[in-house]
Amino acid sequence: MSKKSGIFYIVLIFGVLAFFGLFPFLAQEKTYSENENRYLDTIPKLTKDEVLSGKFQKKFESAFSDQFAFRDRFMEISTETKKILGLKEAGGAYFGKNNYYFAKTRNQEIDQKQYLKNLRFVEYLGSRNKDKTSLILVPSPAVVLKDKLPSCAPYYDAKAMYKEEASILKETKDVDVYTQLSEYGKQENTGKNQIYFKTDHHWTLLGAYAAYEAYCIQTKQNVHTYGYFSAKKVSDSFYGTMYSKVLDPFAKPDDLYAAVNVPQAEVICDGEAKKGIYDVEMLLKKDKYAYFFGGNYAKTEIKSHSSGSGKMLVIKDSFANSFVPFLMEDYNDITMIDLRYYRSSVNKLISEKNFDRILILYEMSNFANDINLYKLVH
Amino acid sequence: MVFSSLVFLCAFFPVVVGIYAICPLKYKNFWLMLSSFFFYAWGEPVYVFIMIFSTVFDYINGRLLEYFDLKEMEAVSKENCRKAVLFISVFGNLAILFVFKYFDFLITSWNQATSSELGLLHLALPIGISFYTFQTMSYTIDVYKKEVKAQHNLIAFGMYVSMFPQLIAGPIVRYRLVESEMRNRTVTVEQWVHGMRRFLIGLGKKVLFANQIGALWDDISGTAGSGLSMAGAWIGAIAFTFQIYFDFSGYSDMAIGLGEMFGFHFPENFLHPYEAESITEFWRKWHITLSGWFRDYVYIPLGGNRSGIIRQIFNLFIVWFLTGFWHGASWNFVLWGLYYFVLLVLEKLFLLKETERWRRLFRHLYAKFFIIVGWTIFANEDFSQLESYLKTMFGVNGELFNSEAVYQFRTYLPLMVILALASTRIPGFLYNKGKDLLKKSGWKFILEHGEKLENGVCGAATVVILVLSLGMLISGSYNPFLYFRF
Known part of the structure; x- marks a missing residue:
């Protein structure tokens, strides 16, 4: 080997390493990663105690990685490397067919005991509010879109869990949305007909509508057609939470639709008045699903100017945010509470407001692992 | 610190190697020792002192063995003194290993077998302790056997014990193998x-x-x-x-x-x-x-x-x-x-x-x-x-x-x-076979630039490995350290 080319090689490698080594110290520190949807660690302060306990070193390593130059590009490289090695998952998400990404939720990721407990909490609420309480457990995307999972990929047994739901709920109506979603899911899953997002863990507007339809039919209520709500595309560049897990450069963005033909409404989120049920500013951010109500709040009150005059309570996770607009025509007073943040008594709220209907709506794996449903009995 | 970490690759490695390359020969051992202490202390801020103790301990034992060897005394008592020093050295090293690695385990086993409740020390295992105690022991045993001379330079010896490349996961480098290189070594570009x-x-x-x-x-x-x-x-x-x-x-x-x-x-x-x-x-x-x-x-x-x-x-x-x-x-x-x-x-x-x-x-x-x-x-x-x-x-x-x-x-x-x-010799075999075939093909370009081409390909391949590895490390993929029990 010529001396020159050897020196060139060595200097090149050390130059590259030194550049990446210096970058976290010289560049402006970033505190949040939109792409990954999380806060980043920043270079910690040096203190004697933290150094001696090794805490400083751990924090430093984490910050060094979070502040790395071209971090997003490197993450993409990592995902592609895994694909080349034949792997079918990265960052806790499966690479599905047709550019779908699914959370890797296997039986061992579901807390069965908690699930049964939560069902009993719901049944307690249902038994105190007879004939008006319903539970919707939304199947996770991969439960309905089984054929889009990598073949034989392990996934939790939703069927068995629906059976358990049916056996525990007596006074509470268990609304089956799975059948309706499967029906819709059989259609061509592109663009307008998609029921779940490809890059996000939520359902699309159509998916939410399918559940709305099932809910209304099974609780013998008036159903409006999907056409009635005149869905409109509000974004064609939505990269959701699943994308954040895999950061696949070949991911295709999702379209985001919203119902336009819904009544005007006053929306109060945690005591603060909002402009409406849709938050246009969120379309400029990464998490565009927050277009619906601007995200999650402990308590959201919706008073709509509609012909209907029902009062409804929705106890929910974020899946309800795109679902609730369909109900606004028939219920002019809807209260949504998110038990993760809600700190007051649920039963007190119920006795004060005298709701016509109570709906508990969760995505199934969220519901099973949620530790806040005990609030239903307080 | 471990090699497969961003802080090692992008901060420690360039700094240590850069300074090592430009510092004069007589300071190279010192610099290597200093950076090795830092390397070790990064993950084990307190336990680095065990390693330092171990270093000084066996340095003294080596010197004592030499002292008794050169001292004019009766052959029998000379041998006894030397044996005593060797015993102290081996015992000391094994005692450190025993206390930090085996004590709690044996007590726990004893407690289980006899359902007694003897107290535990609850000491975390210092990383790499099994590797460096074996290295220091090999030194005193070899000095005892007169296979190597005792090291007089504490810094050179400290560098040998703490040398970060093999400190936490081997290979176990015996003193006699690197003895001459500790004094004098050159590195060519190649x-x-x-x-x-x-x-x-x-x-x-x-x-x-x-x-x-x-x-x-x-x-x-x-x-x-x-x-x-x-x-x-x-x-x-x-x-x-x-x-x-x-x-x-x-x-x-x-x-x-x-x-x-x-x-x-x-x-x-x-x-x-x-x-x-x-x-x-x-x-x-x-x-x-x-x-x-x-x-x-x-x-x-x-x-x-x-x-x-x-x-x-x-x-x-x-x-x-x-x-x-x-x-x-x-x-x-x-x-x-x-x-x-x-x-x-x-x-x-x-x-x-x-x-x-x-x-x-x-x-x-x-x-x-x-x-x-x-x-x-x-x-x-x-x-x-x-x-x-x-x-x-x-x-x-x-x-x-x-x-x-x-x-x-x-x-x-x-x-x-x-x-x-990749776990066989096949990739190496194919590489050489391919090289031979290209050489035999008689292409003018290959004959004239073959070596350059080879260096270019190997260089590029290793750069690709580096970039892909950085990607994996940054994405926080599974990256365990398997030798924490050793």
């Missing part, structure tokens, strides 16, 4: 390039191969006990077999490559062990520096094979008991060592002669089978867990296969094929 390439290949083995297949083992060992099928158990055991080889030999490659950049020639630690056609051959090719250490400092002093077959078997028993125990303070490691003791004795007695008559394929299958089962013992620290895992492997409980196993098999088959090939 060595630099060679060392760097070796380092990057080792990094790739660890990050791109071992970690990826390790994630599969992690997944499978997590489901053990419920829903694991026979096929799944075998896939898991094979995954761990690959993980430990690529992890460990990757670390050794990185250490040897780093050593080369600093002008040292460290011994090889792995020679394609999974090509072995017998267990005897496997242990000649696996963790060579450790087996060599036990051979020279335990087996041969015990009499080796010179005092009859019964005594030899006893000596082997001691060696393999200790080898197992060295890998971690847990009974499964002892069992793992004794498992190899039995296999090696059987091979010595008749099995090797028997297998030599077999076809090569069957010899391979025989060796692979016992190696894989061996790693299962190694990887399951809990005995009841081990028992259930082995039962699943041999079809006593669980299904034959399930959809999870099918998914794992289909997903990881390409990677496993790559790993199987």
